[in-house]
Amino acid sequence: MRLRIEGGQMIDPASGTSRAGDLLLDDGVIAWIGERLPEAEARGVDRVFDASGLVVAPGLMDMHVHLREPGHEYKETIETGGRAAAAGGFTAVVPMPNTLPATDNRATVEFVARRARETSPVRVYPAVAATRGNENTEMSEIADAKDAGAVAVTDDAFPLQSAEMTRRVMEYCRTFDLPLLTHCEDKALTKRGVMNEGITSTVMGLQGMPKAAEDLQVARNIELAEMTGCRLHIQHISSERAIELVRQAKARGVAVTCETCPQYFCLTDEDVRGYNTLAKCNPPLRTKADQDAVKAGLADGTIDAIATDHAPHAVNEKECEFQTAAFGMTGLETALGLVLTHLVDAGILSLGEAIGKMSTAPARILNLPGGRLEAGAPADITIFDPAAEWVVDPAKMRSRSRNTAFAGWELTGRAVATLVRGEIVYEDSARHSAQESAHGGKDRK
Amino acid sequence: MNLTRKDILGLQEMSSEEILLILNRAADMKEILSRDIKKVPTLRGKSVVTMFFENSTRTRMSFEMAAKILSADVSGFAASTSSVQKGESLKDTILTLDAMKPDVFVIRHSASGAAQFTASLTGAHVINAGDGAHEHPTQALLDMLTIIEHKGGIEGLTVAIVGDIAHSRVARSNIWGLMKLGATVRIVGPETLLPAEIRQLPVEVHTDLRSGIRGCDVVNVLRIQLERQEAGLFPSLREYAQRFGVNSNVLREAQPDVLVMHPGPMNRGVEIAPDVADGEFSVVTEQVTNGVAVRMALLYLLLGGSPDAASN
Ligand SMILES: [Zn+2]
Numbered sequence: 001m002r003l004r005i006e007g008g009q010m011i012d013p014a015s016g017t018s019r020a021g022d023l024l025l026d027d028g029v030i031a032w033i034g035e036r037l038p039e040a041e042a043r044g045v046d047r048v049f050d051a052s053g054l055v056v057a058p059g060l061m062d063m064h065v066h067l068r069e070p071g072h073e074y075k076e077t078i079e080t081g082g083r084a085a086a087a088g089g090f091t092a093v094v095p096m097p098n099t100l101p102a103t104d105n106r107a108t109v110e111f112v113a114r115r116a117r118e119t120s121p122v123r124v125y126p127a128v129a130a131t132r133g134n135e136n137t138e139m140s141e142i143a144d145a146k147d148a149g150a151v152a153v154t155d156d157a158f159p160l161q162s163a164e165m166t167r168r169v170m171e172y173c174r175t176f177d178l179p180l181l182t183h184c185e186d187k188a189l190t191k192r193g194v195m196n197e198g199i200t201s202t203v204m205g206l207q208g209m210p211k212a213a214e215d216l217q218v219a220r221n222i223e224l225a226e227m228t229g230c231r232l233h234i235q236h237i238s239s240e241r242a243i244e245l246v247r248q249a250k251a252r253g254v255a256v257t258c259e260t261c262p263q264y265f266c267l268t269d270e271d272v273r274g275y276n277t278l279a280k281c282n283p284p285l286r287t288k289a290d291q292d293a294v295k296a297g298l299a300d301g302t303i304d305a306i307a308t309d310h311a312p313h314a315v316n317e318k319e320c321e322f323q324t325a326a327f328g329m330t331g332l333e334t335a336l337g338l339v340l341t342h343l344v345d346a347g348i349l350s351l352g353e354a355i356g357k358m359s360t361a362p363a364r365i366l367n368l369p370g371g372r373l374e375a376g377a378p379a380d381i382t383i384f385d386p387a388a389e390w391v392v393d394p395a396k397m398r399s400r401s402r403n404t405a406f407a408g409w410e411l412t413g414r415a416v417a418t419l420v421r422g423e424i425v426y427e428d429s430a431r432h433s434a435q436e437s438a439h440g441g442k443d444r445k
Numbered sequence: 446m447n448l449t450r451k452d453i454l455g456l457q458e459m460s461s462e463e464i465l466l467i468l469n470r471a472a473d474m475k476e477i478l479s480r481d482i483k484k485v486p487t488l489r490g491k492s493v494v495t496m497f498f499e500n501s502t503r504t505r506m507s508f509e510m511a512a513k514i515l516s517a518d519v520s521g522f523a524a525s526t527s528s529v530q531k532g533e534s535l536k537d538t539i540l541t542l543d544a545m546k547p548d549v550f551v552i553r554h555s556a557s558g559a560a561q562f563t564a565s566l567t568g569a570h571v572i573n574a575g576d577g578a579h580e581h582p583t584q585a586l587l588d589m590l591t592i593i594e595h596k597g598g599i600e601g602l603t604v605a606i607v608g609d610i611a612h613s614r615v616a617r618s619n620i621w622g623l624m625k626l627g628a629t630v631r632i633v634g635p636e637t638l639l640p641a642e643i644r645q646l647p648v649e650v651h652t653d654l655r656s657g658i659r660g661c662d663v664v665n666v667l668r669i670q671l672e673r674q675e676a677g678l679f680p681s682l683r684e685y686a687q688r689f690g691v692n693s694n695v696l697r698e699a700q701p702d703v704l705v706m707h708p709g710p711m712n713r714g715v716e717i718a719p720d721v722a723d724g725e726f727s728v729v730t731e732q733v734t735n736g737v738a739v740r741m742a743l744l745y746l747l748l749g750g751s752p753d754a755a756s757n
Contacts, residue, residue: 202640203457205557205579205614210641275558319536321556323577 001046001422002026004037008051008383012058012373013356023056025379025422033375049424051383054416057355058373059091059380062332063362064156064181064235064259064307067093067124069115070108071100076312076400078112081332082120084310084399086426088332089415091380092123092370093310094362097134098157104129104140109148121425122418123380125151125368127181130169134158139169143176151366154181156235161187163220170230179231179257179365184217184242185209185283194323196269196284204273206322209284211239218242222249222256233365234258236309238283240293247302257365259305262331262338265294265348267405277318277325278405281311295348298357305361306354308335312401329405333397338406340386340413351386379422386413448746452564452571455580456621464586464622470742471590471735477514478738488517491748494547496538496563497574498524498554503709503733504574504583508551511740517748520547535559536566543567548748552576557614570747572740578612578640583743584708585618587736589626591728592663594735595704600627605657605699607633607691608667608716611640611678615708616667620648633657634689637678654689659698665706666691669716682715692718696726704728 005023010033012018024032024041032041067081076084078095085093095112097103103112109126116124128145130153132138142153153173159182160166166182173180190209195201197208218234222245225232237243237258249256263281268291271279279285297303311328318325339358343349349357356371359382363371369378392409394402418426448463456464477485493512497505505521512519522542524530529538535554539562542550549570552563557577564571575581592599604623610616610632623630624647631649632639644650651657658664669685679685696703705717705726713719721727 197641199642199645202642203617203646205577205617208641275561316534316536321535321554321562322558323556 002044003047003049003419003422004042004045005049005051005056005381005383006037008054008056010056010373011352011355013352013360014058014372015374016352018352023381025381025419028421029379030373030375030377033373049383049417053387054383054385055351056373057382057384058359058371058377059418059420060089060336060355060358060382061092061362061368061370062090062308062310062335063094063305063366064261065093065095065310065332066098066312066328067095068312069099070111075314077119078115078124079119080398080400081310081312082116082122082124084330084332084397086121086418087398087415088334089336089382089384089418090122090332091382091418091420092125092368094125094127094151094366096154096156097127097129102129102132102134103127104132104134104145106141106144106148109145109150113149122420125149125366127152127154127156129158130155130160130180131158131165136160136162136165139172142172142178146176146178150178151368152179152181152233154183154235156181156183159183159185159187159217163224166221167224167228170224170228170232174228174230179233181233181235182217182221183235184214184221186213186216189213189216193284194280195272196286198269198287200269200272204275211241211286211290214239214283215241215245218245222246222254225256226254229255232256236261236264236283236307237297237303238264238286238290238294240290243293243297243302247297250302257304258302259307260294260298260303261307261309262335262342263329263405265291265298266338266342271405275322276405277320277322278329278403280322280325280327281309281329282327295343298343299348304357305365306335306339306357307362308332312399313403314401318403329403330397330399330401332399334392334404334406334411336384337390337392337411337414341411344386345412379419381419382415383417383419384413384415388412388414390414447749452560453582453743453747454560454564454571454573456582456585456618456625457580459625461625464589464625467586467739467742467746468590468593470746471586471738474741474745475735475738477741478734483514484516485514486516487745488512488515488748491517491548492546493517493519493549493551493744494522494542495519495551495574496522496524496542496553498529498552498559499575500525501553501575504553507733507736508574508740511737512744514737515741515744517744535562539563539566543569549744572743572747575614577614578617579614580618581614582618583736583739584615585622586739587732588619588665588706589622590735590739591706591732592704594731595728596662599623602662603629603631603660604663604665605631605633605661606665606667607654607657607689609638609669609673610634610643610667611638612670612673613667619665620646631657631661635679638673654691655695655698658691658695661699661703663704663706664691664696664699666717668708668710669712686715690714690716690718691721693720693724696721706732709733
């Protein structure tokens with residue numbers, strides 16, 4: 001398959017460039033990139049994709065998703081989650097290991113990788129659980145899991161409570177050159193908590209989760225990363241002080257990175273009012289001051305990456321009492337629109353910076369190919385219309401679950417086509433038919 | 446003026462006019478309670494379902510008596526002996542009961558927001574009989590009715606709420622109701638029993654009982670649960686009683702005609718000294734009577750009974 005992407009605005013965050021031009025994809029890699037594809041190169045092209053008015057970016061990578069397979073296929077599968085990712089403009093995802101059984105050894109990592117090969121339109125890079133069964137008592141066979149394809153180690157959903165265990169996991173991660181992705185939460189402080197602790201939880205009569213629960217573990221993990229030399233990545237950072245701790249650590253040269261998610265720069269704990277279970281997530285939605293700190297952290301580079309923490313849940317797990325509702329919201333199909341509308345259009349990030357946090361940065365943190373728009377790079381490409389106006393409609397989502405907190409939101413910017421290994425894995429149907437008729441069947445020769 | 450809302454979920458969302466309307470109607474209803482034959486036909490043919498997912502015999506009985514005096518049919522749903530034990534969800538339980546077409550649901554549940562959730566699933570009226578640590582509007586209304594009977598009004602009074610504010614729906618409903626009617630509200634207790642950022646509300650916060658009670662017109666004492674000690678929120682019931690138990694000595698700080706209230710059941714010797722619980726300032730039994738009157742008024746106003754019918 002030789003595919004020519006013509007006349008798009010090509011943004012390469014890795015080199016900090018943005019230029020109009022053509023891209024030739026051949027044999028799964030970017031074969032040519034420049035202003036105008038020479039006639040000689042254009043021969044034998046299977047399809048021309050007219051990208052005029054569109055942005056052509058390196059494939060977006062979501063380094064924090066829950067695909068629920070194996071074990072919770074009623075919520076999501078690697079196939080449905082993969083399709084949701086493609087529709088959201090993502091070419092690669094990193095599923096978390098809180099599956100059933102836990103993705104905590106070679107067999108389970110190989111299972112996820114195999115299911116991905118068989119069913120997912122996008123690349124799937126599994127993360128392995130730091131401890132067996134996510135039980136926080138024994139370390140997983142991390143090296144074996146790495147051989148099987150795990151790209152990172154994580155305690156997501158089951159935060160490591162013992163500092164000793166955290167230290168050993170970090171030392172072991174360093175030994176096998178894997179980053180440790182940590183969900184920072186002191187569980188003793190969040191026991192029975194269901195939302196951020198503050199005036200809103202007080203008025204609603206809900207058990208709070210204080211910010212200190214996140215801050216303490218961020219501080220501890222930074223100290224231990226400094227001590228062990230482990231590459232530490234802090235997941236879904238949400239609190240003002242936690243961001244400041246990362247800022248200070250980076251300033252003194254600690255190998256720490258972090259991500260946030262759209263919900264932490266788009267929503268606050270006030271969105272929980274009315275016992276809105278769709279806004280129940282962990283870490284919980286914080287306050288306006290924290291939201292401002294997240295934006296400032298994104299703007300000054302303290303926050304390296306934007307992930308979604310895509311957490312699909314069945315209807316009955318959200319249509320219930322707030323305290324019994326599941327934590328988490330879907331995110332794959334809304335992230336790009338939320339970033340473009342609430343960070344780029346809002347003037348917090350440039351388009352290049354935003355794309356960088358969703359492609360180049362995750363690739364760098366996880367030491368994966370991709371995140372670059374240059375000859376020889378993988379032909380994982382996201383093409384999006386930064387001006388497309390649309391309304392979030394859960395009924396139209398590809399994910400098996402519909403628990404978005406953004407239903408009805410008016411967003412600007414959405415994926416038009418997603419390409420993985422040079423193949424189109426998602427294309428906006430309206431746009432596709434328009435192009436077919438415009439080209440009058442020429443492509444099909 | 447009539448009550449136009451479908452549900453009674455809490456006092457936070459109610460206007461002072463609505464609260465006064467309910468309290469005035471409750472005063473009328475109290476007259477019925479003093480009659481020899483305590484039965485009026487006002488709500489004949491209407492059905493009320495009480496759903497108590499948490500045990501509270503006194504609140505359930507109070508609602509049932511209120512409904513029966515107004516001639517409504519009452520059916521009780523007890524979570525402990527029902528399909529809930531078999532793992533049925535709250536949503537399914539409500540939808541099942543709703544299909545039996547009751548006019549009013551009265552719900553008590555340990556989850557904050559459960560009453561609102563119920564209201565979102567049914568076209569019937571919903572009265573919150575206490576949801577988690579959120580609200581207990583009928584308790585606050587009966588407390589206010591009791592205060593008005595003794596003080597002639599609420600405006601300008603200083604009311605101290607003493608004890609476990611953090612876990613108390615009674616405290617929250619009282620705070621909203623009393624504030625709306627113009628009282629000064631004081632919150633008194635150790636920091637461990639105060640909810641986060643309570644100082645952002647327009648209440649006075651006291652962590653010393655003596656200063657918290659000083660000059661008060663009303664002291665509303667909350668029940669303390671032993672499980673709070675087990676959760677490490679105070680060292681012992683003994684120390685709690687010494688520092689935050691309302692006794693006749695500390696009560697001298699209050700106005701000479703202070704009212705002492707308690708939502709019950711009381712732990713005599715813990716949050717309230719026996720001589721105070723049964724003493725001259727205590728109005729706890731009047732609170733119970735007023736509870737029936739307030740619940741009658743709510744059923745009457747929600748189900749649109751005409752004023753004439755009630756006076757029959
Ligand atoms: Zn997490």
